[in-house]
Amino acid sequence: MGMNEHPLPDTAGLRGDYGAMAADWTVRQPANGYSAEEHDVWRTLLRRQSLLAQRHACPEFLDGLAALQIDERIPDFERASDVLRRRTGWRIVGVPGLIPDDAFYGHLAARRFPVTVWIRRRDEFDYLAEPDLFHDFFGHVPLLFDPVFADYLQAYGRGGLKADALGAIEMLARLYWYTVEFGLIETPEGVRAYGAGILSSGGELPYCVESAAPHRIGFDLLRIMRTRYKIDTFQETYFVIRDFRELFDATAPDFTPYYAELARQEVLAADALLPADRRFTPPAGSPR
Ligand code: PHE
Ligand code: FE
Numbered sequence: 001m002g003m004n005e006h007p008l009p010d011t012a013g014l015r016g017d018y019g020a021m022a023a024d025w026t027v028r029q030p031a032n033g034y035s036a037e038e039h040d041v042w043r044t045l046l047r048r049q050s051l052l053a054q055r056h057a058c059p060e061f062l063d064g065l066a067a068l069q070i071d072e073r074i075p076d077f078e079r080a081s082d083v084l085r086r087r088t089g090w091r092i093v094g095v096p097g098l099i100p101d102d103a104f105y106g107h108l109a110a111r112r113f114p115v116t117v118w119i120r121r122r123d124e125f126d127y128l129a130e131p132d133l134f135h136d137f138f139g140h141v142p143l144l145f146d147p148v149f150a151d152y153l154q155a156y157g158r159g160g161l162k163a164d165a166l167g168a169i170e171m172l173a174r175l176y177w178y179t180v181e182f183g184l185i186e187t188p189e190g191v192r193a194y195g196a197g198i199l200s201s202g203g204e205l206p207y208c209v210e211s212a213a214p215h216r217i218g219f220d221l222l223r224i225m226r227t228r229y230k231i232d233t234f235q236e237t238y239f240v241i242r243d244f245r246e247l248f249d250a251t252a253p254d255f256t257p258y259y260a261e262l263a264r265q266e267v268l269a270a271d272a273l274l275p276a277d278r279r280f281t282p283p284a285g286s287p288r
Helices: 036-056 059-068 077-088 101-109 133-140 147-166 169-181 204-210 221-225 244-250 256-264
Strands: 091-095 112-116 184-187 190-193 215-218 237-241
Touching: 036 059, 036 133, 036 204, 059 077, 077 091, 101 112, 101 147, 112 133, 147 169, 147 244, 147 256, 169 221, 169 237, 169 256, 190 204, 221 256, 237 244
Parallel strands: 091 112, 184 237, 215 237
Antiparallel strands: 184 190
């Protein structure tokens, strides 16, 4: 995840080793330093999540996953970066965990994706409060192979540096949340997931596509930027894009007037529904 999902980082409460990092908050990945147990946690998560992704992830994610040729051991960031750089010019940098907003945006603006170097313990298999290597790598890296999404994420980084100066980080963080982390996309087979927060979750990946409980609403930039989100439960609302081009084009204009407009509007609850919302109905016979 990005750091703007959490009002951190006072690094004192975080798990990573922030002692050994460079000025840009990066650390070298201890690619040969993972234990057999850590590789085993990776393998178990990878198997479960890959199976679920075959059913519920968008085709662009599955293409990127295949291109990465991840195997049963924790991936080497250098090797993966070599493959990725040739495709879209992005690369992966290791980080100790959550990093400050401006450092994060700076990396994205330079087509560097920060990936946490440590992996969760087995007793945290299904949930942990901070992003780890599995979430960051499995959830985020595959879509960086899609040229349009890759450009969107870089533009987001640049927009972040600007929003910082305009005091609009919170609005922009909601956009990140409802697209990069929890976004859904239309496909000929129905709605599928592209957000990393759902793609790395065993419970929420089937839920976001199949459950009748949450709202699924057509993408609307200003609507998203005024909608709160919950960080400790499955989402109550997902926003559905038609394709990555829609996302890129809708976010291309200068946001400065949008931020001014949003400052005058009331913020919406995570489960709000508006008359103008374009709602998607879940597949018939869906579980709740
Ligand atoms: N166009 C936005 C701005 O001017 C930047 C942006 C691009 C933000 C893509 C998010 C995603 O601030
Ligand atoms: Fe993330």
